Amino acid sequence: MAAVGRNSEGVLIRIRYWIDNHRSLSAGIFAGVFVILLFVYLYSLTLTGEFRLDFVTSKIPRFIFVGMITTLMLTGVSYVLGMSLGFLTAYARISDIRALKALAKGYIDAFRGTPILVQILLWMIVVAALTPGYRAQAFVAAIAALTINTGAYQAEIFRGGFKAIQEGQIEAGRALGFTSWQLMKHIKLPQVLRLVTPPMTNEFIALLKASALLSIIGVVELTFIAKDEMLRTFLTLEPWTLATLLYLAMTVPLAKLVQFLEIKFRIPGLGLPSDTGLYRGRKPRPGVAASQTTMAAQSLLLRRDPLYEYFRRRNRSKV
Amino acid sequence: MSSSHPMIKAENIHKSYDSLRVLKGVSLSVDKGDVLVIVGPSGSGKSTLLRCINLLVYPDSGSIWIDGILTTHHEVRPEWVREKVAMVFQSFNLFSHLRAVDNVTLGLRKIKGINPEEAREAGIHLLKSVGLEDKIDEYPANLSGGQQQRVAIARALAMNPKVVLFDEPTSALDPEFISEVLDVMTRLANEGMTMIVVTHEIGFAKGVADHLVFLEGGRVLEEGGAREVIESPRRRRTQEFMSKILG
Ligand SMILES: Nc1ncnc2c1ncn2[C@@H]1O[C@H](COP(=O)(O)OP(=O)(O)OP(=O)(O)O)[C@@H](O)[C@H]1O
Ligand SMILES: [Mg+2]
Numbered sequence: 001m002a003a004v005g006r007n008s009e010g011v012l013i014r015i016r017y018w019i020d021n022h023r024s025l026s027a028g029i030f031a032g033v034f035v036i037l038l039f040v041y042l043y044s045l046t047l048t049g050e051f052r053l054d055f056v057t058s059k060i061p062r063f064i065f066v067g068m069i070t071t072l073m074l075t076g077v078s079y080v081l082g083m084s085l086g087f088l089t090a091y092a093r094i095s096d097i098r099a100l101k102a103l104a105k106g107y108i109d110a111f112r113g114t115p116i117l118v119q120i121l122l123w124m125i126v127v128a129a130l131t132p133g134y135r136a137q138a139f140v141a142a143i144a145a146l147t148i149n150t151g152a153y154q155a156e157i158f159r160g161g162f163k164a165i166q167e168g169q170i171e172a173g174r175a176l177g178f179t180s181w182q183l184m185k186h187i188k189l190p191q192v193l194r195l196v197t198p199p200m201t202n203e204f205i206a207l208l209k210a211s212a213l214l215s216i217i218g219v220v221e222l223t224f225i226a227k228d229e230m231l232r233t234f235l236t237l238e239p240w241t242l243a244t245l246l247y248l249a250m251t252v253p254l255a256k257l258v259q260f261l262e263i264k265f266r267i268p269g270l271g272l273p274s275d276t277g278l279y280r281g282r283k284p285r286p287g288v289a290a291s292q293t294t295m296a297a298q299s300l301l302l303r304r305d306p307l308y309e310y311f312r313r314r315n316r317s318k319v
Numbered sequence: 320m321s322s323s324h325p326m327i328k329a330e331n332i333h334k335s336y337d338s339l340r341v342l343k344g345v346s347l348s349v350d351k352g353d354v355l356v357i358v359g360p361s362g363s364g365k366s367t368l369l370r371c372i373n374l375l376v377y378p379d380s381g382s383i384w385i386d387g388i389l390t391t392h393h394e395v396r397p398e399w400v401r402e403k404v405a406m407v408f409q410s411f412n413l414f415s416h417l418r419a420v421d422n423v424t425l426g427l428r429k430i431k432g433i434n435p436e437e438a439r440e441a442g443i444h445l446l447k448s449v450g451l452e453d454k455i456d457e458y459p460a461n462l463s464g465g466q467q468q469r470v471a472i473a474r475a476l477a478m479n480p481k482v483v484l485f486d487e488p489t490s491a492l493d494p495e496f497i498s499e500v501l502d503v504m505t506r507l508a509n510e511g512m513t514m515i516v517v518t519h520e521i522g523f524a525k526g527v528a529d530h531l532v533f534l535e536g537g538r539v540l541e542e543g544g545a546r547e548v549i550e551s552p553r554r555r556r557t558q559e560f561m562s563k564i565l566g
Contacts, residue, residue: 036427172412174375176426186429190416268461269415
């Protein structure tokens with residue numbers, strides 16, 4: 001019994017290890033198997049007439065050119081507006097001015113601590129009260145809700161980025177004669193933008209998914225259209241399958257693209273640590289400055305996977 | 320030199336952090352081309368003194384002149400002073416997003432407005448002078464501590480400073496890398512650079528420094544020719560300290 005247990009554990013560890021060493025490949029295999037199974041299932045339903053392929057093909061234009069475009073537009077606009085808001089809030093949060101700090105903290109806590117659905121409904125009520133009879137109320141409320149919500153999250157991401165920069169580098173910049181604006185432009189920003197790229201990508205994807213909740217206040221985005229088609233045609237699997245695939249078509253390639261760019265333009269010692277298996281270049285030699293930045297960046301920005309750490313440690317002690 | 324004023328003169332510098340009095344009336348003077356070594360126990364205010372000299376922190380009172388110009392005057396821009404007074408840090412502090420040569424030339428390009436090609440040429444020249452011609456396009460994370468510190472020295476020299484301040488430049492280094500940094504500093508001193516060096520490398524102090532200041536509790540306890548103070552300190556405290564760092 002004990003021997004069997006240990007043996008199967010060994011196999012698990014090996015599988016886990018293989019996955020760690022072939023991350024993109026294994027992700028591709030899993031995704032591929034999932035998609036194939038999905039299509040086989042749907043195809044079998046098509047044959048029995050339980051899945052109406054003709055619905056899907058005839059509704060694709062509406063789903064894409066009304067739903068997906070609206071979803072992307074609302075998410076994109078809110079994300080960019082939220083970025084300015086988040087950056088300023090982060091700056092206020094790390095400033096020396098007490099009142100500003102408190103204000104920033106209050107804003108961040110309030111909007112990260114409440115459900116976005118509640119925020120959306122409240123914005124709708126506020127906007128409706130302020131602009132009676134205005135036709136695009138839902139749109140305004142949507143952009144307000146998403147912008148102000150993502151602003152709070154992005155503020156925390158930027159703050160983490162600024163905190164990860166070594167104090168010493170800023171002092172070195174000052175010692176060279178840089179003004180505080182030049183320090184921001186040439187030393188802080190280039191590093192912060194690199195460090196926040198992964199969490200900022202996650203935030204975009206999270207916001208895009210949260211935009212589905214806008215269907216509640218009648219914004220005609222992708223989820224609204226799926227629901228609308230369901231109510232009109234009494235079909236269920238078809239509209240939601242189509243919506244699912246279109247959401248995936250937006251999120252997966254984006255995440256992959258950012259990851260690719262990140263690896264391609266990687267700077268040793270900044271952000272992405274070399275032992276994630278994503279980067280197969282030269283390992284940075286541990287200089288004091290670099291390892292400090294990497295560690296700070298890791299602890300602040302890259303959520304370490306405890307399971308991964310556990311197996312890595314176990315495996316090392318076994319060898 | 321024909322000029323009558325010292326390159327650096329500090330008079331009666333006081334500096335407190337809240338209620339902690341760090342510098343309690345420090346005065347010193349360094350002639351053009353001289354090397355001053357500052358030693359003293361931890362917390363005695365050595366780093367604070369260096370930071371006051373290039374105005375990274377402002378002294379609460381007292382005056383500082385660089386090449387005859389009163390830099391603590393309220394109309395002098397601190398950025399202007401820092402361009403003239405370069406600094407090398409214990410922890411190197413290279414900009415981790417820039418390659419070695421770009422670390423060296425950032426100030427040239429962004430402060431002095433020199434075009435990138437010319438700046439790069441100057442940067443390569445400087446890196447060669449510190450023995451790093453094969454590391455021009457490396458990122459700091461791929462350099463050893465000694466190499467990083469030599470890049471930091473090249474970066475400090477790029478702005479063509481009148482004075483270079485060193486704050487324990489070798490104390491974060493593994494022993495095997497200390498001499499390559501000290502060699503560069505020695506050469507710089509021999510070429511006539513005015514330097515203030517906080518270090519406990521007594522060999523360097525004896526061989527290279529003209530003067531030595533022993534700082535304790537925010538005051539200058541003893542000063543004089545480097546060799547004399549090291550070999551025959553007059554005060555008891557200095558004797559104790561010297562015997563400790565001589566090991
Ligand atoms: N920014 C600051 N805020 C508050 N206290 C400070 C600050 N900088 C330095 N101090 C304090 O001032 C005192 C002198 O510090 P300083 O760094 O000048 O000493 P030092 O002689 O360089 O010591 P070491 O050999 O450890 O580097 C220390 O007690 C230190 O804690
Ligand atoms: Mg110090």
